[in-house]
Amino acid sequence: MIGAILRAQWLSMRSFSMGSKRSGMVVSAIVGAFFYGFWLLGAWGLEEIFASAEDSVWLAVWLPVALLAVMLYWQIAPVVSASLGASLDLKKLLVYPIPHEKLFQVEVLLRLTACVEMLIIVGGIATGVMRNSEVGGGIVAVPRILVVTLLFIILNLLIAAGLRNLMERMLLKRSLREVMVVLLILVSVLPQLLIASKVNPDAVTHYLPAAVYWPWGAAGHLMLGIEWLAATVVLLASIALAYAFSRWQFAISLRFDPASANRRVLALDESQDRLSLLDRACRVPAFLFADPLAAIVEKELRSLLRTPRFRLVFGMSCLFGLLIWTPRVLSGSGGKATSDHFLTMVCVYGLVMLGQVMYMNAFGFDRSAAQAWFSLPVSFTRVIVGKNVAAAWFVITEMLVVVAIALVLPIRKSPVLVAEAVVVTLVSGVYLIAFGNLSSVYFPRALSPEKVTQGGGSRSLNVILVFCFPIALLPVGLAYWARYVFSSDVVFFALLAVAALLGAVLYWIALGSSVEAALVRRERILNELAKSDGPVSIG
């Protein structure tokens, strides 16, 4: 039965990948090699550290802490990166007489897909501990360490499965979604906040949760062969609790009706006041442009503002950069460069974040309705320009929010710094949107508006983005380089003006190319946008 589910998924994925070009797969493999190479390097470093550690007290503190870090990353990173990995699409499977326990087992196993890199890291840590001659038992300790490592992985898989089910449901609730994401972001920047608040490192070390009564502490102690009785009890009890939690969440998800939750969200949109407020905001383009452009921009603004996935990313684009860099600026740990370019960095960071749900995959949320753009009597150039204008509207709004927040923060600010942030973001935006127009027609991918945990683009698009962002930001980088060399703001802004002109030319060329490509590739674009997942939905 499990085999049948996985086979159905494999067949679905095979039909997806058949459309992708071999060149894209090669680039994808290269980027994958870099990504996993990075984690392998980290695992090797940790292996060396734990293999050569001689102080047993140090090991008893830092091994649990390393396992805690693994656990935090495993549980939080998929949520913060809005990519929870693969999971069962229960709606498609519940109609079959499959025992729920089997579905639960598959769901837990699929959690392996969310954090492969942590398996590598855990492997590195475990190997390091095995190699350490200070750890009692020598070769005899190897089976024990392997078993503990396996139990630690099972613990994480169970917690991750439970959390995923919980998150998926909670993220459907409009009021909770944004709050939860902000909380998760705060957790992820906690170390920086601690640094910014200049907490004594010794004090932090003293309060590190490395004791045996923590699950990661128990796993660490068992690996080291100390306090084994208490550690075994704690670890097994933790796994039992994690299983109960995960099973409980899975049972709730089985009964959960997303359509009903959606209906509540949609019902909120029926509120007269909310609509009229939205109407006012969305009607602004009608004063600036004529139809059909005004109608397209208006449609885009309305649709995106009502798309949970977009709203979430937009909120993150306004806050995430501030949360990351404000502590560094306040503490002075980021240096003068961070302080001087704080606003610019935050604004550009927000611009980049918006890419995958907006300009880099402009037809993603339209899904099969994108065929309207090919059947309505409007030129495709206008369609793309309309989408770009809407994107610019959101980028400008994001900048205004960031600047407004930054103005009340106790950081260095001046009209020149604000102007720099605005100009740099807009110039970078022109380049990114130009690339985005091409990627939208070459690498389209249907995005679920409700599924806030779905990744933004296809694998090929993600690969392209890795190369695209540095190239797009290169002209602005050159302007900064010139300012550094010539120590002149005039040179800097003059080069930014040149970059803007070049960007406009690039935009124009890219627009023409994307329109041409869209018309030639329309069948493939529509097929891509109409695709749905197999029994396992890919996060």
Add this chain to the structure above:
Amino acid sequence: MSPAIEVHDLRKVYEGRAAVDDLSLTVPRGSFFGFLGPNGAGKSTTIRMLTGLIPADSGTIDLLGFRLPEQDMEIKKRIGLVPDESLLFDRLTGLEFLEFVGRMYALERTQARRRAQELLELFELGDERRKLIAGYSKGMRKRVAMAASLIHRPELFLMDEPFEGVDAVGARLMKDILLDQVRHGATIFLTSHVLEVVERLCDHVAIINKGKIVREGSMAEMRSGTETLEEVFVREVGAERAFERLEWL
């Protein structure tokens, strides 16, 4: 006057298999044309080629005297489309979507809004006009799609299974509207699996099977003698009682 639809030697191949194989077809203006065929026969592919959503590998398509794809904008202005897959933007309300479509067809905003409101009332969706389309049922979505196809008073309607998922009352309303449009000179080209509907509405019929037209003519020619359209259809597409071969069923 040129025919509403004139197609010559239309061909579309997918992975070496012809979905539409040298199809030629003429649909006179003012006719109610039923395009029938079993699943996978090539109906939707044909209609998607007629709407310009997918390019033909070879052959010519003329709609209302204009050639595709060269004069696609002239054609798009004059046709109303109800495709099999939804072309509705889920995050707009029914009213906003219809107004948007009207503005795409160069109607003034106020005119588009007025027509949108009237169409929603006509299709009994007035109470749902503030609800996002994402929350509509399948039948309601079909009604909105139908309303959208009417907003600019097209000369030619291309419809792929327009009554699918629509309740009896809604289907009756849609049929009445379509018949009225034909009386006013519009041409309707529709696919449907419900042969009774086609038999009652259409004056011309073509049956496609494995990408080829196997039978074409007026409804009267089709039903020569006492044969129903269903009997003609089953005979032409070669359906058989295959389930009888499965002993366990």
